[in-house]
Amino acid sequence: MKIIVCIKQVPDTTEIRLNPETGTMIREGVPSIMNPDDKSGLEVALSLKDQWGAHVTVLTMGPPQADDILREAYAMGVDRAIHLTDRKFAGADTLATSQAIAGAIKQLEYDLIITGRQAIDGDTAQVGPQIAELLDIPQVTYVEQITKDGNQFTIKRKNEAGYQMLQVSSPCLITVLSSANEPRYMTVSGILNAYKKEVDLWGFDQINVAEEHLGLKGSPTRVVKSFTKGAKAMAQMHEVDTDKAVEIIVEKLKEKFII
Amino acid sequence: MELSNYKDIFVFVEQRDREIQNVSYELISKARELAEKNNEQVVAVLLGYQMDAQLETLIHYGADRVLYASNSELDQYQTEPYAQAFTQIVNTYKPAVVLIGATTIGRDLAPRLSARIKTGLTADCTSLEMSDEGDLLMTRPAFGGNLMATIMCKEHRPQMSTVRPGVMIKGEKDKTRTGVIESVEIQFDPSKFKVKLLETVKEAKKLVDITKAKVLVSGGRGVGTTEGFEQLYALADTLGAEVSSSRAMVDAGVISHDRQVGQTGKTVRPDLYFAMGISGAVQHVAGMEESDYIIAINKDSDAPIFQTADLGIVGDVNKIVPLLNEALKKERAKRSE
Numbered sequence: 017m018k019i020i021v022c023i024k025q026v027p028d029t030t031e032i033r034l035n036p037e038t039g040t041m042i043r044e045g046v047p048s049i050m051n052p053d054d055k056s057g058l059e060v061a062l063s064l065k066d067q068w069g070a071h072v073t074v075l076t077m078g079p080p081q082a083d084d085i086l087r088e089a090y091a092m093g094v095d096r097a098i099h100l101t102d103r104k105f106a107g108a109d110t111l112a113t114s115q116a117i118a119g120a121i122k123q124l125e126y127d128l129i130i131t132g133r134q135a136i137d138g139d140t141a142q143v144g145p146q147i148a149e150l151l152d153i154p155q156v157t158y159v160e161q162i163t164k165d166g167n168q169f170t171i172k173r174k175n176e177a178g179y180q181m182l183q184v185s186s187p188c189l190i191t192v193l194s195s196a197n198e199p200r201y202m203t204v205s206g207i208l209n210a211y212k213k214e215v216d217l218w219g220f221d222q223i224n225v226a227e228e229h230l231g232l233k234g235s236p237t238r239v240v241k242s243f244t245k246g247a248k249a250m251a252q253m254h255e256v257d258t259d260k261a262v263e264i265i266v267e268k269l270k271e272k273f274i275i
Numbered sequence: 276m277e278l279s280n281y282k283d284i285f286v287f288v289e290q291r292d293r294e295i296q297n298v299s300y301e302l303i304s305k306a307r308e309l310a311e312k313n314n315e316q317v318v319a320v321l322l323g324y325q326m327d328a329q330l331e332t333l334i335h336y337g338a339d340r341v342l343y344a345s346n347s348e349l350d351q352y353q354t355e356p357y358a359q360a361f362t363q364i365v366n367t368y369k370p371a372v373v374l375i376g377a378t379t380i381g382r383d384l385a386p387r388l389s390a391r392i393k394t395g396l397t398a399d400c401t402s403l404e405m406s407d408e409g410d411l412l413m414t415r416p417a418f419g420g421n422l423m424a425t426i427m428c429k430e431h432r433p434q435m436s437t438v439r440p441g442v443m444i445k446g447e448k449d450k451t452r453t454g455v456i457e458s459v460e461i462q463f464d465p466s467k468f469k470v471k472l473l474e475t476v477k478e479a480k481k482l483v484d485i486t487k488a489k490v491l492v493s494g495g496r497g498v499g500t501t502e503g504f505e506q507l508y509a510l511a512d513t514l515g516a517e518v519s520s521s522r523a524m525v526d527a528g529v530i531s532h533d534r535q536v537g538q539t540g541k542t543v544r545p546d547l548y549f550a551m552g553i554s555g556a557v558q559h560v561a562g563m564e565e566s567d568y569i570i571a572i573n574k575d576s577d578a579p580i581f582q583t584a585d586l587g588i589v590g591d592v593n594k595i596v597p598l599l600n601e602a603l604k605k606e607r608a609k610r611s612e
Contacts, residue, residue, distance in 0.1 A: 106548060182470050261595050265586070
């Protein structure tokens, strides 16, 4: 079985803070991490490999520093890493990103493609299904569990009210939820060896996709403005003992609300 | 692409078990507003099976026209039959805008469609505005809600956007409204139907809908434990409120995901929101900042939640909550005397 896992390096958005005076985003010192849903997707691939045997390739698109998450994937146990990087991919929206990634995947053999449900920097959940469409293969999103059954996969897909059990033949693409598993740690020998391994650097010349479909040029959407919501007036603050605090809240509820 | 051939605001009507979901009415109300701007129509697109009796309701909520594709393949949502049906409708009717609910169905369908039609899609919009030129200004949060971005799709049609449930406000039903209902025949290619639905399971749990609560008592890391949450439930009981939480408590297994407020949970706008021991990460604030009145209790006087709250109390939430509950019960007793 050949599995391709798409991963993305993202800023750890839980560490981003807004400057309370100016309302602007503080980007300094925010660590870059492997996107959590993608990491769970990688764990799904490695578990399938443990159980059934598989060749696992990780693929990322991003600037040179995204090499870090490919090394991390090596240390977790993947067999091959591909880094898609080219100035011609820059400024891509989700569709142009999917074009580049689907173009790269078309150069490879696969039975299963795994992505995270969504990345924490954009939260769009679009790239997985768009890759599936461009490859003309079926997709299952919001996956919490997958088992292999001959040439078929049985998949648990979460929804608002519970879940669905679905059956799909390979090749297919799934998008995985963080709740699917606890990703394994890197092994010590894995970490030691990770930087000795080859990462394939692929650019525009390797993927056979017309330039007009890539990067900013290939992006139907454009960000025309970005802004922070700015600083709102601070709450009316009380730093008092517990009894006084209760009194203040009760008074406020009487004044405004239900009691 | 001749952009002027594309007109009207289309809404994907989401149904589950043949019941139209609230988010669709919310989107129809928004579409109504967008359509007025340049004198366009609101078109509701319902893919389903044996739902004829519900079509008028879509008109009562603001649709001018309902396109209804009734087929057993469309009875329950599945990616490929729905993608084929909607693609055919887009190609035939050429909408300027397509709005889809950002649910587990909409967020599965919309990107598949956008890649098939080769147009732009903007996810989880929190604000939509129409320009005089017919371009849609789609505003959405990024970087976990730290940044807002306004996005346009000027050269491609339709302009597609998803919106989470509870973000737009459902308008009033007007039973005197009239409109046109049209049946659509879909030509399917079943050779592409490769996913088989084995089973749909509804998880047995007490269904709570925190988006409908008038008062929410919401707990975070500062509450910390199941015991702490029991105090919140007791307080909620006195107030006739529901209990909700931040993501940290869901991840810790203290409370179920359906009670989570925020970027990856639900968007709420109650009359009164208690943020109990919630630090106020932007991801959380994104889901509750529209609440009418916010009371925050936190040990840390620098907690960002105080920038969003109206009333801020610096103190130990686990000490204050039981006492507050007792005080409120006494108030109640006084009233009923």
